[in-house]
Every structure is written in structure tokens, then in C-alpha cells.
Amino acid sequence: MLDMKFIRENADFVKKAITKKKTVVDIDKMLALDSKRRDIIHNVEDLKKQRNQASANIAKKKKANESADSVIAEMKKVGEQISNLDGELRDLDQQIKDIATWIPNLPHESVQEGGEDDMVIVREWGEIPEPTFKVLPHWEIGEKLGILDLEAATKISGSGFYLLRGLGARLQRALVSYMLDTHAADGFEEITAPYIVTEDSMFGTGQLPKMEDDMYKTTEDGMYLIPTAEVSITNIMKKEILDGKDLPIKMVGYSPCFRREAGAAGKDTRGMIRVHQFDKVEMVKVVHPDTSYEELEKLVAQAEKILQGLKIPYRVGTLATGDLSFAAAKCYDIELWASGVGKYLEISSVSNFESFQTRRMNCRFRNDEKKVQFPHTLNGSGVALARLIPAILENYQNEDGTVTIPEVLVPYMGGIEKIG
RNA sequence: GGAGAGGUGGCAGAGUGGUCGAAUGCGCACGCUUGGAAAGCGUGUAUACUCACAAGGUAUCCAGGGUUCGAAUCCCUGCCUCUCCGCCA
Known part of the structure; x- marks a missing residue:
């Protein structure tokens, strides 16, 4: 707003x-x-x-x-x-x-004009590997190792779902723990919040009214399944008057994310790249308006920390004005290299919403002059599992068809160093 | 799901139709007092809209309707909280 x-x-x-x-x-x-x-x-x-x-x-x-x-x-x-x-x-x-309610947030002055193809890459990290053998895409290696069962998922829920089993499921759990622990160690409060929310909360973070078609809605109660933990976590602050001394507030939470992907029929249908339900660790910050762009940079770095820990090459870019989401003033996308599908996968989206969400939620804080003022909110994936797991299965794939567990995850895998 | 009780300012808590944005207490801020502190005394202590600013005005006692010249107060609906029962992980 x-x-x-x-x-x-x-x-x-x-x-x-x-x-x-x-x-x-x-x-x-x-x-x-x-x-x-x-x-x-x-x-x-x-x-x-x-x-x-x-x-x-x-x-x-x-x-x-x-x-x-x-x-x-x-x-x-x-x-x-x-x-x-x-x-x-x-x-x-x-x-x-x-x-x-249909007016989008205005792009920040530093954001370049343009559309989907006008992302500006601001940095790259890591070397894109040049494997000496044919790396299988994640859906093939996953099925072969018996850790990804897309057929079962389809049988249960139709197209657009995945099912992990055995060490695959364990890998996801390890990743969630690794990410939450990393963020918590950097001062983010860990949150477990509801996955079903009211219309009011969906409005607060800006999903509604615009994205209505992309949401799962319950028929009896008119509740919504969250498309990201951002909705639940940010709305913790709905209708609050915060103490300025408490800013910045940093929170992190794991949740499943539900998306109808209404406009995306036919895109990336194979594997677990574009699905109706995936898991994600999400970071949310509530900050003083004067510092929100510094906080944005820090938040990107926080997401990058996860990927650096996993030693997976990635690049960071700023979205052009036309590609920004409804509520965002500026957004960095982090894309991860996946050597099986041979392309970058969007794995994290880190945005500054300025006061757009806090106005909608009526969340304010009392500043040094004791006046109430709207704080700025930011969020960033830290990061999305349904893209990260494929990247691991592909980038850590060995010629013999096994997959090495990234070093930082080994403790979370109970000492297991390799799948297969 | 059934029965009951209740939702008033940062908190506690008065207020059952009339000058109530709301007594009182606590908390908080500032001042006086003090060597310093406590106590004591005094003053102040919401949010939004309207407005160039100030002044002024308007609204807000969970939310939305209604009755009335007039509603925190009466009526209806919804939401939420609590207690008991049922069900259940």
C-alpha cells in the first residue's frame, strides 16, 4: 500500500x-x-x-x-x-x-528498467564445473538412487509434486537444519508459524488481491495455504506498534510452500524444479527505514552464506522493474548452477518492500522522537529446497552414479558421506 | 461441536443512554525536593483523519450493522479470549 x-x-x-x-x-x-x-x-x-x-x-x-x-x-x-x-x-x-490495493510498490531508483531478460548480474561466485562424464539430471539420478520418487508423488497428488525417500528425505531434513542453524547463529530468531492463514494476512504481505489465482484456498473457511513462510512470519508484526530500540528484528522459519502455479502450465514440468508444494527456509527482517537498503545487502549475503557453505557456484542479479513482484521495491535473485540440467536455477529471492507491507499490515514503530512510523520489511529465501536438492544431486554427482554429501551436511546426515 | 462468561487506554480496573477520549491505581516521561536515591509533590502520558502550519474539528471503549436528537452504555451479527462438557494427536 x-x-x-x-x-x-x-x-x-x-x-x-x-x-x-x-x-x-x-x-x-x-x-x-x-x-x-x-x-x-x-x-x-x-x-x-x-x-x-x-x-x-x-x-x-x-x-x-x-x-x-x-x-x-x-x-x-x-x-x-x-x-x-x-x-x-x-x-x-x-x-x-x-x-x-491494486497499486504495486514503486521500484527503487537504483533498479534498472526492463523485463525478465534485463536482470543485471552483480556478482558470481565459484567455478562452473566442467564434468568429464555425462551428469544425469536430478530426476534420473534421484530415481536411480531410490531417493526421489516422482511416480509415487504423481499417484498421490497428481502432477507437480515430488516425494523424497530414504536418504533423499534425510538430505532435505539435513539441509533444513543446516540452514536454520546457520541463520540462528547469525542472530535470526527461529520461528515455526501457521501454514494456513487468513485472507487478512495474505493481504498484509501483498499476495492478495493480485495473486489470488496462484493461491490454494480452503472452501469452508476461506483460509489460504501460504505460498511462502514470509506471509506468516511477517504478519507476526501485523497491527503492532514496535519499540524502535528493537529494530532490526530478524526472524527465520522453515515451512512448506503451496503454489498453484496457475500461469505456468507446461514450464519445467520434469523433476522438482516447478512444483505445487516445496519446502523453504525464509528469512524476514523488520528494520528502520533509514537502514533498509544496507539491510538488503546483508540479507543477500546471508543467503549466499548458505550456498558458499555448500560450495555450489551461483550468481546474484538485480531484477528489472517489470520483473519485480507486486510488493517489492528492489529484489536480488540468486541463481544456482545445476550441471545436470545445465542451467542456473533461481533459488533465492531477496527483496526490500520498504513500507509497502507495513502499511498494509498497519505495523508501526516508535522512533527516537516517540513518533510512530512505518518500518521497512525485507525477506529472502535462505533457501528453497526444491531447487537446492536438484543442484546438489547434479553438482555433487560422481561418475559411478553416487552422490557425495557436501561436507557441511555430513554431521547432519549422521556421518554419511555419500549416497549410493 | 454443546453450554456459559467476557472483550474499555502500556497494564490493572471503574463506568448501564447525556457535557466520556473515558474516573482511579500502576507503569512511563519531565520538573520540584535530595549530597545522591527512595518516598513525597506537581505536570504530562493514545491513534488516525481533516488542515499549509498552529489552532480548531471529527472519529476511535474487539469489528460491522441497528435503535436514538444523543451510545463505551440498549439490540443484532461476526471475530477473539476464558471456563465446563464432548471429541481428539
Whole structure:
């Protein structure tokens, strides 16, 4: 959500920024409604002032045993006018909200204009290996080793699901522990939060209304399955007034993520790259507005730390304006090299939402001057398992068809150093 | 799921139709007092909208409707919390 006052005062800037984000919203209509709304507020508040004064008057007269009938009759009329205007106001508020909730966050000035193909790579880490043998894609090596059973998953849930078994399942558990431990050691509070949330929470982080089609929704209660732990964890702060001294707040949580992938039919259908349910460790920060871009850099580094620990080559890029998600002002994607499929896989997305989410959630903090202010929120995958496991199965694959366990995971695997 | 009770400011807790944004206490901040502290005394202590600012105004006692000239107070609906019963991991 953007600040209405800001939109009012910077209409052209906002319109341009929205276009950069490849979104269409009728700002002019909203501004017209807004000005009408303010006119009515003036009007109705004036009437309410009259009513309040008359009310006091009536009370006084009654106490003195005087007749207040004429004032009461008059106020009856005023009361009607007030309720009419209040009705109009409610209507306008709804119309304004209907538009406002579709306005995306504005891209940060440092973000390049463009679309999907305009990502700017800011750094690369590690050497892309040049294997001397034919590396099998993860779905082949996984099936061969009996640790990935896509057929069973399909039988159970249809297409777009995976099933890990044996050391595959254990590998995932090891990764989750490794990641949570790493982040916790760096000051992130570990969170286990609900995976099913209210519409209100989905709105708070900006998934709704725009991404409605990509969400799983329960029919009886109108609840949503989270597409990322970001939703649950960030909404911890919903409707709170935080103490400025507590910022930055750093949290991390593991969760399954549920995505309908409504618009992605046919893309990456093999293996576990694009699925309806996957697991992810997610980091969330709530920070002072002045520091959010420094915090963004730190958060990217935190995600990279996981990959460096696993010794898997990756690159980091900034998304162009048109590729940014609805709520993001700036976003880094981290892509991991997977030598079996022979390409980079997006494994982490680290974003600064500025005050977009906190406005929606009405989360504020008290600053040094004791004033309330919206903090900034950030989040980043730290990282997604359904992309990380394929990368491990491919990058750590040996010629004899075994897969070496990355060194940092061996303790988490109970000392097992190799699968197969 | 059934029965009951309840939701008031940072917290506790008054307030059952009239001048209530709301007594009182605690907490917190500042000042006085003190060698310093405690105690004591005094002052202050919400959020949002409207507004160029200030002043002023308006709204907010879980949320949404309703009754009324007027609602924290009465009525309806929803949400949440607690207690008991049932069910259950």
C-alpha cells in the first residue's frame, strides 16, 4: 500500500513508476474519488460538530427541566443528513480501496528498467564445473538412487509434486537444519508459524488481491495455504506498534510452500524444479527505514552464506522493474548452477518492500522522537529446497552414479558421506 | 461441536443512554525536593483523519450493522479470549 498523501502530491511520479512495473491502475480515477471524499468529510464533520454541540445543549436543558423538543426536532434532520453522507463516504472509501490495493510498490531508483531478460548480474561466485562424464539430471539420478520418487508423488497428488525417500528425505531434513542453524547463529530468531492463514494476512504481505489465482484456498473457511513462510512470519508484526530500540528484528522459519502455479502450465514440468508444494527456509527482517537498503545487502549475503557453505557456484542479479513482484521495491535473485540440467536455477529471492507491507499490515514503530512510523520489511529465501536438492544431486554427482554429501551436511546426515 | 462468561487506554480496573477520549491505581516521561536515591509533590502520558502550519474539528471503549436528537452504555451479527462438557494427536 502506498501513502495516499504521497500519491496525491506525486501523481505523475507514481503513474510513471507503475508503468515501469508493467502494471495498469487508474490513478486519476482514484484521485477524483479521493477529492470527492475529502469534500464530504468536511461537510459531514461540520454537521457532526453541530450535533455534538446540540447534544450537550439538550443534556443541559433536560437537567434544568426545560423543553428541548425544538432542538431535538432539528437534530433529527441533521442526523439524517449525517447518515446519508456517512453512507456516501463508506461507498467512496470502498471504491478508493478497490483501486489502491491494486497499486504495486514503486521500484527503487537504483533498479534498472526492463523485463525478465534485463536482470543485471552483480556478482558470481565459484567455478562452473566442467564434468568429464555425462551428469544425469536430478530426476534420473534421484530415481536411480531410490531417493526421489516422482511416480509415487504423481499417484498421490497428481502432477507437480515430488516425494523424497530414504536418504533423499534425510538430505532435505539435513539441509533444513543446516540452514536454520546457520541463520540462528547469525542472530535470526527461529520461528515455526501457521501454514494456513487468513485472507487478512495474505493481504498484509501483498499476495492478495493480485495473486489470488496462484493461491490454494480452503472452501469452508476461506483460509489460504501460504505460498511462502514470509506471509506468516511477517504478519507476526501485523497491527503492532514496535519499540524502535528493537529494530532490526530478524526472524527465520522453515515451512512448506503451496503454489498453484496457475500461469505456468507446461514450464519445467520434469523433476522438482516447478512444483505445487516445496519446502523453504525464509528469512524476514523488520528494520528502520533509514537502514533498509544496507539491510538488503546483508540479507543477500546471508543467503549466499548458505550456498558458499555448500560450495555450489551461483550468481546474484538485480531484477528489472517489470520483473519485480507486486510488493517489492528492489529484489536480488540468486541463481544456482545445476550441471545436470545445465542451467542456473533461481533459488533465492531477496527483496526490500520498504513500507509497502507495513502499511498494509498497519505495523508501526516508535522512533527516537516517540513518533510512530512505518518500518521497512525485507525477506529472502535462505533457501528453497526444491531447487537446492536438484543442484546438489547434479553438482555433487560422481561418475559411478553416487552422490557425495557436501561436507557441511555430513554431521547432519549422521556421518554419511555419500549416497549410493 | 454443546453450554456459559467476557472483550474499555502500556497494564490493572471503574463506568448501564447525556457535557466520556473515558474516573482511579500502576507503569512511563519531565520538573520540584535530595549530597545522591527512595518516598513525597506537581505536570504530562493514545491513534488516525481533516488542515499549509498552529489552532480548531471529527472519529476511535474487539469489528460491522441497528435503535436514538444523543451510545463505551440498549439490540443484532461476526471475530477473539476464558471456563465446563464432548471429541481428539
